[in-house]
Amino acid sequence: MSDGLQYVGKPISREDGVDKVSGAARYTHDLSRPGMLHTAVLTSPHASARIVSIETQAAEALPGVRVVLTGDSLCYRLGLYMQDKCILARKVVRYQGEAVVAVAADTLDIAREACRLVDVSYEPLEPVLDPQKALEPDAPLVHPDLGDYDHMKGVFFPEPKTNIAHHQKIRKGDFDAAYASADVTLEAAFTNPPVQHVPMETHATIAEVRPEGRVEIWTSSQSPYTVRHLMSVAFGLPHANIRVHVPYVGGGFGGKAGLGLEPLAYVLARAAARPVKVVATREEEFNTLPSRQGLHAAIRIGATNDGKITALKATYTWDAGAYADYGVNIGRAAAYSGAGPYSIDNCWIDSRVVYTNKIFGTAFRGFGHLEILWGIERAIDMMARRLDIDPVAFRRANLLEKGDTTITGERFTAGHGNPVACVDAAAEAIDWGMPSAPPGTPHRVRGKGIAALHKAPAMPTYTSCAAVIKLDEDGAADVLISGVDYGQGTYTVLRQIAAEELKLPIEKAHVTWDCDTSFSPYDWQTVASRFAFMGGNAVIEAAADCVRQLKAVASQALDVSPEDLVCKDGRVFVDGIPERGLDYADLSLGYSFPNGNSIGGPIIGHGRYIATGLTHLDPETGQGLPAQYWTYGAHAVEIEVDTETGEIEILKIVTAIDAGKVLNPKLADGQVVGGVLQGLGSALWEGFRFDEHGRFLNPSFVDYKIPTAKDVPRETEQILLEYPQTGGPYGARGIAEHPMISVPSAVGNALFDALGIEFTALPLNYERILLRILESGERA
């Protein structure tokens, strides 16, 4: 191999494959504990209402009911960044679907029957549903006590007596002057609806509370340590009293980050003194648990006649829904990423996260970037046309390159990757500049579109991760780590890295499944496309620690200096004299001399990684270093539109991402192909619908369509570039979220190419497209 790597970069199959194809993989859904109770929740039928009374006696009298809880008995306010949410609604309900009453009973049927016997009396209030209206001075306040809530200070800036949970600003250069003097200007607005993650395994948690306050939790989570920490803060328990297990997880996509059902399971288990299992129904997954936030984006761009963007202003109004959760951090990330992957000297961004009486928002694969780039990348195309410059050439002229600075003042270096190469690769693969072949049938037209993308992990400045490697009796290695592999394949990649660095055959390297905060070392949480990067670096360091220990013991056993030893194929030997050496199995528990004297001891390596050099952003200008690394990419698409039905067919979609280094091409391909189809879901079909009272209208797979096998594009192409990342393991950077980010933008741009109609609202469903075609026909 030219790069000298034996396992890294190879298409190794997933180690969890056998469990998953055989049905042996146990998810939280599949687990039970002796004496375990089952639960049901009663949710609010109103988007905004005062709770007048809750009558629970009939439910409590039902045989088999063990506990009925209401918000009145639960004096806790929880939150990731903003402590604004009760476990069950107290005094008021803030969205239709909010949990109001919870029952734990011997069976699920009894728990559900008990919920039907609860009588809640509400006084409906006027809901605020539109985030733009929620900003008006006389708008009803979703959280009148916002000023009293504890929150992460210095990072988030709620505005008391308003619905603004957070306001992030970026100020670079002088937007007003630059816009006023621009040769050409553009002003446009775009919208995205809230969208659901739809993990195939709905959220599930089992909690067991032992006497004297020890708690054990099994949960479908991306964040074992964050769950433990937030539970500790919320309930005043020492961290050591809380043990969080994460077995196999059936998909997450951001929806299982932070806290989910764990607090509810805990308070029920505590009250019942029995283990309790809480499993979200599919309807609750849609309508009670959080979604992706909606967004209204107003964008202004100024440019010179020759195609240089001189000014960009974006006003992002996020529809946070009833609680802030991750929404405030998405608002923050959307600001520092808010101009797209471009070099812009004069930039002004306001990103406001606004409470409304709707289902609340949280992290979703891409963390706000699909939403903001829907606007930015459509606006870039509009501007290119206004300037009569080819959209690819216009992007090339403005994309970040070595020596540029980002809108937060970060210097762009060669070690950041190559956005221009991504756009070029995507353009070439779609035959950019060549007209589409004529469609085979009448009433169908074709078009091409392109869109760039970027995203960095949005994480605290102190984000860290540790790995432990322990060597077995037979010299095999077990990696302990508490990032979660909920399908991405990171554990397989970490296994490859461990084998590579330990010089072990891959069959002898393993990552231990089932995270357990009692045994696996700390990791912040598994989000933001940062696990392979940070976990990879931690495993490299842990392996080096093992190798150092192996050589130290072997040097005494072999009577040579450790510098003269090398490792290969699970063996330590004197460089150049392979027969003068020892197998790892002879050293892993300590070495015994022929006379019985023993040295060393069990070998356990430790590695860690902590984000370095990140800063808080200046509250007024947003200047600072928010990102450990950026990943750049582009999508290009060719579509065919049926002008009689509004149907879009994806003829070909290309994704070019600068991965830095592809650690496992098979798994990387899987991430891209899956991400692209998820992106097409956001582009073409998905979105929550609410009635005028704020009631959620489509909480099922019949009414909320996600892509099926019938929706696979005719052709999909993945191009993974390898411009190495400074500080990345083998030069790699994260690529998990990026495959879906600019898919809607590329499709929207292709739609204009095909129809000459500007679409500014997602999703681009048949209905919306057909109505616009009919409308434009009438106008013509």
Next chain:
Amino acid sequence: MTHEIAMTINGQREQVQVPAGMTLLELLRERLHLTGTKEGCGIGECGACTVLLDGAPVTSCLILAVECDGRDVRTVEGEIENGRLSELQRAFIDAGAIQCGFCTPGMIMSARALLERNPDPSDEEMVEAIAGNLCRCTGYQAILQAVRLAAERARARDATGGGHLASDRNASPTLDRKGRER
């Protein structure tokens, strides 16, 4: 009101007392502890609970246990023979058709039903066969590739007069340390 029913599940005769309202999915998961079959929606929309009833794919959340009296049920656990993965299961691993794995058992059963009635399916027939099984991770292409691969391998094996292919010989899950631990 309970009923005494008898059925064959993965080749084993089972005799159980079930309440009238119990679904086949509940019987499998909660009574018989065959948790390989998953519940993704409980209302027949996602396909995660797909099993074979007399050889035909059904969403077991919509079938009452009492309807299965005297019938033959096969679940993903029944794919394993003598502790070894089936060719179809192996193809899912080799084709990279698994991510989170929650839809995988249902997918495998839908694919199994297809391959039994049609050992040489076209792409369209494969798409049709799994169109009722939702997957949020993979984008389906690798799953379709897995079905294609399994069909090709089965045909190649039949053409060479039976026996297992080299790739299938390595299929024993007991070779996998993690697999054995579970």
